Amino acid sequence: MIKLIILDVDGCMTDGSIVYSNGGDELKSFNVQDGLGIVSWIKLGGQIAIITGRESKIVARRAKELGIKHLYQNIGDKYAVMQNIMQQLDIDIEETAAIGDDLNDYNMLLNAHKSFTPANGTEPIKEIVDTVLVSKGGSGAIREMIDILIDKNHQYKAFVDLWR
Numbered sequence: 394m395i396k397l398i399i400l401d402v403d404g405c406m407t408d409g410s411i412v413y414s415n416g417g418d419e420l421k422s423f424n425v426q427d428g429l430g431i432v433s434w435i436k437l438g439g440q441i442a443i444i445t446g447r448e449s450k451i452v453a454r455r456a457k458e459l460g461i462k463h464l465y466q467n468i469g470d471k472y473a474v475m476q477n478i479m480q481q482l483d484i485d486i487e488e489t490a491a492i493g494d495d496l497n498d499y500n501m502l503l504n505a506h507k508s509f510t511p512a513n514g515t516e517p518i519k520e521i522v523d524t525v526l527v528s529k530g531g532s533g534a535i536r537e538m539i540d541i542l543i544d545k546n547h548q549y550k551a552f553v554d555l556w557r
Contacts, residue, residue: 395488399443400444402445405494408529509524510525
């Protein structure tokens with residue numbers, strides 16, 4: 394049973410675009426269905442962690458809005474951080490899933506028990522993951538992954554019942 398999901402941000406939670414305003418503010422767009430999936434996963438007792446290679450106040454805000462307690466930004470070695478999170482939460486690798494889209498996610502994805510990439514993930518990542526999703530990053534890929542994991546965890550009824 395998967396208990397922990399590790400999320401990459403740019404290219405997974407977002408479409409990978411980095412937009413700057415004339416004032417120098419960074420803008421990102423997040424998918425609301427991804428958000429509902431994340432909130433649901435947490436309500437079902439699952440853990441979510443964000444491990445991203447960039448630093449962004451927007452990502453910190455989104456993590457807080459969704460109730461994600463494990464946020465790691467500006468990370469070079471995502472697999473090492475994933476191992477630390479698993480140790481802190483007493484979760485085995487067999488209980489861990491991860492999503493990423495590019496080479497900086499490679500070792501994390503290679504070592505997660507279940508690994509995913511959005512439809513627009515890079516070719517080297519598509520070659521190593523368990524599942525290439527139908528959805529693109531920022532367009533429901535996180536929700537698609539969570540739906541798959543909820544089904545594999547036999548939690549579909551509990552998932553739907555959360556919102557009845």
